[in-house]
Structure formats: structure tokens, C-alpha cells
Amino acid sequence: MPNPPKPWLWSRSFRFRLMVTAVVCILVPAFITLALYNMLTKDAVKEEAIEQSRQKLQLVDGYVTNVFDYMLYIANSLQNDSSISVVLKEIAAGKTYEGPNADYERFLDYTKITSKIDNMTIHGDRAYVTILLTDGTRYTNYPLSEFDPLGLQEEPWFPEMNSLRNMQSLWIGTSPTVYPFEASISPYQMTMGRTLRAGVKPYGYVFVTIMEKQVSGIFERLSGGQETLLLDSGGFIISHTDKEKIGDSFPYQASSSGGATRSEIVNVGDESFILTSQRQTLTGWELVSLTPYKQAVFKLNSIFNRVAVLQLVSFVVFFLLFLYLLGNFTKPLVRLGKMAETVQRGNLEVRSNIRGSDEIGYLGQSFDQMLDRVKTMIAEITITQSRKRKAELAMLQAQINPHFLFNVLNSIRMKVMRGGDLDSSEMIASLSKLLRMTITQSNDTIPLHEELSIVSDYVKLMNMRQREKAELVLSPEPDTLMVLVPRFFLQPIIENALIHGLSQRAGTITIATLATAQEIQIRIEDDGKGMDSESLSRLREKLDQEGERPVAGPDHSGRLSGIGLANVCDRMRMTYGDSFHIEVLSEKDAGTRMTIKIPKLKAGEPNV
Template structure:
């Protein structure tokens, strides 16, 4: 036997679990989501910052590239450099002041409005230097202490970014980052000198110092060969590029991001300690744990205090349920005794459930009526004018074959039939509409059968407004054409009359008729209930009793068993179909 546990103990346990578990799940999920979003946002932010740095660097290098190429288009510069390109560096030479002035003016004009460039210097092949600030630079240079020169010459005219290095051509040694290019004569291709740009370190530091990722983050630039460009004082950085992700370095885990500039061949790196990113998440976890503990204590107190008040309405509701179980469907829970909580909603739901059960019992009769109407709708939906497709084929063949105006009448009749059959509303129609439809159908069949087919209609105008079910006569006319047509032709007669306050419609033909055995089979088919398998015969198919059975049952479902379809047939005189309907106009029955 299972151990009995009071509902009060269950409530206390449930409240504790409902408070504790969600808070634990919420805390863990919040921390993980926060860490994930923080890492993603930090990565996106660092990439955005580095992309801006990349753009600034590329713009600066593009300016340097443009400035270092410009001297090749100055005749004075080419002439002076070419003059000093045929001698090796050696003893100091006397330099004409005109040359110094011209070269200084060129350098000054090219570096004007370029705060990122400290100075521009020309190096000739015979060891002479030209600069704007002659007082700050030496007049001559030599290969000693200028190891970068060979790298520039090996580049064969391409711009070279030179990592931080000590200069020997300033009167006071400075550490700079530079860009240099070997100048080759445009006509001869011979090297006539080198132009070098020293970047303003303060401007470069100001440009790159705007990058801030976190308190302990690091940001640095390297060349493709791994040589450090910025900051110059950074001596400890990862010697490998692990790609975007995390990296363990110096005993810590870092979020590592990198970006490469193809035009400058410079790599931009960012290192953010994961501890910095997770600091906020740990605070959230601590706060969540505190809230969880406080909520758990409150939950215990509230569960103990309110358990009795919760159990009392449940017991009351239980007694009402026992009454309903015994068959008292009129029993209801008194909602005034319930609190506005889940138990009150449960009592309200109980009342609604009992009311619904009572309502469903009362609706059994109405459900049967709806089933009858659904059966009627299914029977009506089985009449589908498929023969119109055959008529269209006939019209096409007739047009190609005869080329006469007769096709106009066929198409007009077909249009009337289409307009009539396309309307899917299951509603009664006036008798004149049904007659027009049959007339249009016969017009098309007359074109097919010619003189072998004739029709007669005797419908008093006073009956034209009577309401009849839709598609009532045409299946019988089609049946006469399919089964009654003989070698001597066929005449179809349609009449409307009144019999005992009812409307009587007849469709008669003088065709071959039916033998007694076949007539008996047709009458038995009319009395059989049609199958409700959801299928519908195509309009115009060979009927074989299917449409006749539908017509009969449609009429009986609509008006009762005293109405319907009957048939008489003789092989000598043809077939006569009688349709009996209540005589109605609009919503009112007709009284003759």
C-alpha cells in the first residue's frame, strides 16, 4: 500500500521546488547567456575598433605611398637625384644651396597638411641627404646604422613599412616608424635615390591610443613577418597567431582577435582577459544565489501559513465532484467560497465543465440534425458538370471543321452553363433558371445530334418563380440522351404542372425505353441510400443510376419522404421521370 502523504506536505514541497529550481536554472542560464553575449559583443566591439584602426592606417599608408611617388614627376628632383646617383658615398661634398632649397621646397609642399608625417628625407647615391629641417638632420649619410636601406632597395620601388628603429641621420638620435621607397628614374629605370618618411610618433600614438577594450586588454600591430610595429615598448606578446578565439598565454585565458590589412601588410591584434569579461557574470551569479536563498525561505513560510487555507477549498470542491459523479449534473461549486487563485480557477473550470457536459447532452438532437444537413450537402456536392469539358472539345472540333457561325451559339450556351454551375452556393433556384440551364444544354446537344434530337418545354410562366433544387432536371435530360437515343431520333419533353398543391415536373422521352428488369433495378437503386465515401461523380459522366439516386435523396433530405423522384418506362414508348416538390416561392409556400 502506498504511503499516504497529505496534500499540505505536497504543497510545501511543490512550492519549494517551484521556487528553487527555476531560480537555479535562471541563474545558470543567465550567467551562461551573459558570458556568451559578453564575449560576442566584446569580439564585435574589438573588431569594430580594429577595423577603424585598419582604415586609419591604410589611409595613412596611402598618403605615404602617394607622397613618396610624387617626386618622380618633378623634373628638378629627378635632375638633382640623377646628378648624385653616379658616385659612391664617400667624402663630404659641397652641395649647391639652390639644390638644397629646391629639394626642401618639394619636401615641404608634399608634407604640408600632413600632421602624421614628422619629416621627409631624400637620400642620394653619393651619400647626400635633403630635408626640410636642415638644422635637425645631418647633411650626409652612410650605410652604417641604416640597415633598413637594403630592404628598401630590394623592394625595387615598392613602398616598405619599416619597424621602429634608431635613426643615425638626425643630429639627435630618435626612434621612429617609417615608410620608404627606392626612386627609379621613369625613363631609364635606374635607381637614383631613396625617399623616406618618418611618421610623427605622437600622432601615431594618439591615433592608436583611442583603442580601449578592457582595463587589462592589450592592443598591438605587427608586420607579416611577425616584427612588432606598435607599441614600441611592448616586449611580451604571443609569438604565434592562433586565429580568432581564446588563447592561453602567461597563465591566463584571453579572448584573441586579429585583423589583417592587405594593402599595408600590417596585422592588428587584440587580447582581452576572459577574467575581465566574466567579472560581471560572477556578480550576477552571486546576486542570483542570494535572491534564491531569500525566496526559498519566504516560500517555506508562505507554504506553512497558507497550506490550510489552500486545502479547505480543495476539500469542498472534492465534495461537489462526488455529487456530479453520482449523476447530479446540476451541481455547481459556490465561487464565493473560493479565493481568487488557482483553486478558484479550478472551481470555475469545474463549473464550466459540468455546464459543458449538460450542454452536450442537450445538443444530441441538434447534432443529429446537423448530420442530416451534412449528408444533404455531401449529396449535392456529388453533382459536378464534367461534361462541359467534352463540350469544349466539341466546340473546338466544330470550329476547325465547319468554320461557320454555329459555333457562336455553342459558345453562348456553354457560357450560360458555366455561369450557372460555377456558383458553388447550395441554395434553391428559380425554376426559370433551371429551365434556362437545360435549354443551354440542349442547344449544345442539338449541335451534336442535329435533326435526330428535338425538345419541347411546357412551363407556364406562373411557375417560373417557383424554387427548386439546383441541377435537378439536367441529369435526367442527359440520362435520356445517353440511354434513350435510337436510330429514329429522340424527342425530350419537359412539363411543369400542379398536383395536390405540389409542383410536378416531368422529363419524358420517346426513346428506346427500359426493359422491365432494368426498370426494376433503377427503382431499387433510387431507394438505396447513397454511399458517403466523399467521392463525387464528374458532371456529364454516364449516370448508371448514381445521379438519379442523388436527385431522389436530395429531394427527400430537403423536403421529406413524401417528395422525390419516380420513373415509368416502356420499350415501345420511352421513359417518363416525375419529380414532386413542394410548391414554394421565396420563403413562403404557394397556395393555389
């Protein structure tokens, strides 16, 4: 079944995918961060603009409150001055001036009251103070020719004066200016009234008037680009920098409680404004400011925009630097990829020569070492195959016609048995079985129990040609009998023990096996003459050598095979590789012991 087509992105090179992935991993968080930054910036700008509007309004409120406190201070001073109160009460009660000093006393009382008024108003802001008694007597700090206070009794709000108690005040609000000198400067004035009582009965009234210009002047000085106005309790404008708006109803009635500041965004036509209001506890009036939202956030937005541009420029510079460094870092990987393509085409002579202390340097070094190892392994395999072919050729050269040989041996065996020579017959039978296992078997491995049977027949055959017989003791564990082993690998070892260890004399050869979880151990031990340390060292060195060996030729020493211990070790290494181990222990006149360790592989399992 054909593989499904790969997505366009993943069909590209690793370097390309790495760059795209890195770019995505940078851009996505960057865009998310910019979006969140933009959203949070808008909220922060809005909050900061509202907070600045509040602070400006609170500053204006402080100055306006000082103006009204000054008016209240004048009224309180006149009402609480006991000496003035006594004189006013006497005059209101119909005090008569008699005698030669009558005019002087009347002048003294008048001067005492007007001096008090002048002393309170001479150092502060311009304020017009009026004391109007119930009998029509009036005292002012302005000429009566400018304005006669008796006209105040005709105002619609005047009856409310009689309902005031103790220190209560009536804040009358804005009205047209009645003082000709001030009218050209400030067309409106603001007045507060206080009732003077003797017990529960009023005997007079105190009025303090300031020009509306004094309040709107504060708006002009401190507004800072925002529209500030003062509303009375009915929502009408009583102070504004634009005199045409005084008396108009304000469409966005504020609702803040005493002393508390309230802010919200309102739409006036197509433009948004920050409406901030604060109710004055002293007068009950509402101080309101309207700030164009765009104007309020312009400076803040410009700051945030400059920061955003700086961040964007930094991001672009960082991004380009990142791509440049990433390209340099991945150049060795691209080089390794080209090297792999060259090796795939069969050229094993190329080398990357990439070195370094990082993972890429380690990868390049490992790649070059791998190529060196592959060349070495190819050479070793070539040598091994050559040796194997020579060994197979030698075995083919040693073969004769099996059927002819077995038929001849069986004929000889039957003739010997008819002659009554059973020993010779058994000898011929063992020889026939041994040759059959040697010549006709095509499998490279056989179960261990068959290999032990071959060794047993071989020892029987050797005992028949010797005067003194050797005893073979087999002690295998049952779990090892079905383990696959190379065919005919024990015979050269037993042959070596008979000829060199026992020197063809009587003795005992023991073969024992032991199974572990992953391997089996085969121990071959004889009680012969053993070896000295020098001979043992030469034998170990010979068994440890790996390489080309000449194939054994005809042997005239009487041994069955010319295959020596070294060739057995070569066969075992070719079969098991590094999993094969052999250990030889021997002492002079104390025998020799060989221990072979091979992996456990039973019949029916795949070969190693």
C-alpha cells in the first residue's frame, strides 16, 4: 500500500522545518502578547485618563471650596461677634439716640459695624457684605448708591431666609450682577445668606456676595483643557467659563454623594467625554468636568505607541538575528545530510570533519567513526567469508563417496561379527556413526545431546586403539541437552585432552554443563599431566588470536581431524561473536580445565 502524501511543510528539510517551527513558536506568542498588551493598554490608558481627570477636579474643588469657605467665614464672624450682635439687636429693637451726643453715638455704632466688615474683607478676595435689619437699617462695605439692599426683600428666595436656624446658610446661587462697577467684568454674582436671631425671632440678615468670575477664573487657571462647571441642586449651570451657558440645564446630571468623586464615559454627539463630578458638602452644589477622551488619552497613547514601536523594532532585530544564528547552527546538520546522501550512493571514503563540544560536534564525530567502523567491519566480513570458503573447500576435499564408504564399513562390520570379534565390530560401528555425523550432516548446529553422543563414540574408538583406556564422564544438566551448538566442536577439545593431556594413557575426562538465564557453560576437565605457566600462556595467546589461519593439511600423528583448538575458537567466534568466551586453567601434573560460555539457543528458535 503506497504511503499517503506528506503535508507540504513536513516534506521539507529538517532545517526548514526547524526554522518554520521556531518562527511559529516566536510569532504566535508575540502576536498574543501584542494583542493582550493592546487590550491592557487601552484599559490602563482609560483608567489613567479618568484618574487624571479626578485629580484635576479635586484640585479645582479645593480652590472653589476655599472661596466658599471665605464667604462662610465672613458670615460666621459677623454672627458670632457678641459686640456687633448687641449693637444690631438694639438698633433692630428701635434704639433711640438722644441728647447732645446722639449723632456721635449713632456714628460710633455705624462705624463699629462697617469697620468690622471692612477688616474682614480688605485682605481677602473681593466680597460684598450686607447686613439688613428687619427695621430697614442696612450696613454694607459698598456705597448704597450702587445697590440698595432693601431690594433683596423682593427676591423670590427671601422668604426662605426666615426658615433658617442657628448656623444654617442659604446658598442662593447665581444671579445678574447688581454692582455697576463689577457688571462689566462679571455679569453674574453668587450670594449666600445667614439669618440673625434674638431667640427665635429674626432681627436681621447677613448676605455675602462674590462675583461668579472668581469661581470661573479658577476653572480657567486649573482646568487644563477640560470643561469645568458648577451645578446647583436643580442641575442648572451656575458657573462656567462660557457666560452664555450660565442658567442652562446640564443634560448629564451628576449623582455623586457628598465628597465622593464619580467618573464615567459619556457621548456628546460623535465625541466621547470623561465626565467627572464631585458634590460639595458645604454648598450642596455639584462640581463637574468634561474632558474630551481623545485629548485625555493622547499623551498616554503616544507614550504607549512609542513603547510599542520600540518593542516591534526590537522584535524584528531579534527575529532577524535569530534566523541568522539558527542558520549558522544548522549548517553542520545540512552538511551531515549531504554526507549521508553521498554514503548512500556507496562512497565510504568521505568524512564530515565536523567537531565541537556540543551535540552536533559529537554527532559529526560519531558519524565519521561509524564510517571507519563500517569499513573495518566490511574488511573483517570479507576475511571471514574467505576463511569460511577455504574451510568448506577443505571439507569438500576431505569427503569421499558416503554411500560407498558406509556400505564398505557395514560389510566389514558384518564379516567381523560373523567371525566372533565383537570388539572390532563395535569399533567399526562407532567409526561408521562418527563418519556419518561428520560427512552427511548439513546443519551447522545440532542439539548438545547429539554432540555429546559424537564425543562418546569418538572416545570409544580412541580407546580401542590404545592399550590404556580413558574414561569419559558426562554430567550435563537436563535444561542444556536441547541447546543448539556448532556441530563437531567438542571433538577437537577431547582429542587434545587424550593426546596431550593424558598422553594416550588411562585417565578421566569429564564434561559437565550448567544453564543460566541467558547462557550455558560447558566445562571439559581431564586429570592428565597439565601444563606449566609458559605453555599455558602460549595456548591462551593462540586461542585469543583472530585472523587468517592456514587450513590444516593431512596429519600423520594418528588423530582423526586436523582441526585444532584455535580453529574451534574461530568457528565459535564466527557463530556467536562477542557472546563466546573460553577460559583455560591448568597446572603442571594437576590436569587441565576448559570452560566455554555460549548463548542459550534451543531447537526451533532462530539462530543467533
